[in-house]
Amino acid sequence: MFDGVEAAPPVKVFQLTADFKACTGPNKVNLGVGAYQTNEGKPYVLKVVKEAEQRISKDFTLTHEYLPIDGLAAFTDASTAVMFGKESPLVVNRKYIAVQCLGGTGALRLCSEFMFQCLKRSVAYVSKPTWPNHNAILKTAGITDVRSYRYWDPNTKSVDFQGMVEDLKGVPEYAVIFLHAVAHNPTGMDLSTEQWQEILDILIKRNATIVMDTAYQGFASGDLDKDAASVRMLADKGVEFFVCQSMSKNFGLYNERVGNMIAVIHNADKVEAVRSQLKRIVRANWSNPPSHGALVVATILNDETLAQQWRLELMEMAGRIKDMRQLLYEKLQVHQITWPHVINQTGMFSFTGLNPAQVKFLRDEYDVFLMEDGRVNMCAFTTSNAQYIADAIAAAVNKA
Ligand SMILES: Cc1ncc(COP(=O)(O)O)c(C=O)c1O
Structure with a gap:
């Protein structure tokens, strides 16, 4: 065989x-x-994670029943608030659908399958260089035409912004664009605020399908809000897009596979249709997510003291x-x-x-x-x- x-x-x-x-x-x-x-x-192991795990171990109401297909709401909602800010209109007015995923990788995979199957997207662009798994995830999900946009200039050891602008101005309409929201992997070079504005405006003009990959929130500046600036800037522009959020690094929960896939959606009539399609894809992949890591994150984020302790440790x-x-x-x-x-x-x-x-x-x-x-x-x-x-x-x- x-x-x-x-x-x-x-x-x-x-x-x-x-x-x-x-x-x-x-x-x-x-x-x-x-x-x-x-x-x-x-x-x-973050001290705050140990503290949360102790609390969880003492909670005898917890069971090992299946979680809902789209995961633990206390986790997805709290994580989405960390991304956009608790007071953001998008969070307050619930202009999003969030699905608990197996790490940032699972979020990217769910998002890619959805874009291929439900939005009929067939072309994607990733930065050159990028985290190599971006290519593999897109292709495995069905988006096989993966191209790249210039990002790194080896001579200046900095961002090739001119090249990036030229390449993104030329992408076909509706193309999927993966952007590293913060702490670009592998280059460690991020765009300035002005550069982000310019890039996002170009992409919106091209009707691009933007995916913000954020695996290092808090690791660049130490401040979660500062490190969310690019995602929040895009949210402020009022467009629909995706965010693939990993908690592997900023909670040190690498092997628990904790991630969150957020679809920012303004079309209220379509929320249930989109949610049902995302759940259909999850059902055929991992059926429903594991509980422990998400419970740890939810315990921390939904408790003021623990959340503050987490920010300090970060x-x-x-x-x-x-x-x-x-x-x-x-x-x-x-x-x-x-x-x-x-x-x-x-x-x-x-x-x-x-x-x-x-x-x-x-x-x-x-x-x-x-x-x-x-x-x-x-x-x-x-x-x-x-x-x-x-x-x-x-x-x-x-x-x-
Ligand atoms: C840019 C980027 N995106 C996503 C991920 C996925 O993280 P994980 O699946 O481990 O949560 C990583 C991990 O290294 C990464 O560097």
């Missing part, structure tokens, strides 16, 4: 972790996978990342290497500009593992390993 099956290519970031684990070097560092770590290089995490950016910048300067992009970039990642030969050199000579495109997870830096990594990068830059 299986004779004709060819192996699929490995997922690069997970292959990198496997290679890292197999390495026996005493100074080995994994700068690959996008997960927060402490200054001790350990995974971090601020601390974002602060540590910023400190690590500064530290790397300073340690590279000692080697006469000036990398302003490391401090100008934002969020979890830095797009270093290291080329594949330098990446290979770092791995072969220093047991420093990073993605082939030069992306590093800044959370993997600590005050103990930053010197070693900076020395290794300097050697790579000078020798490879």
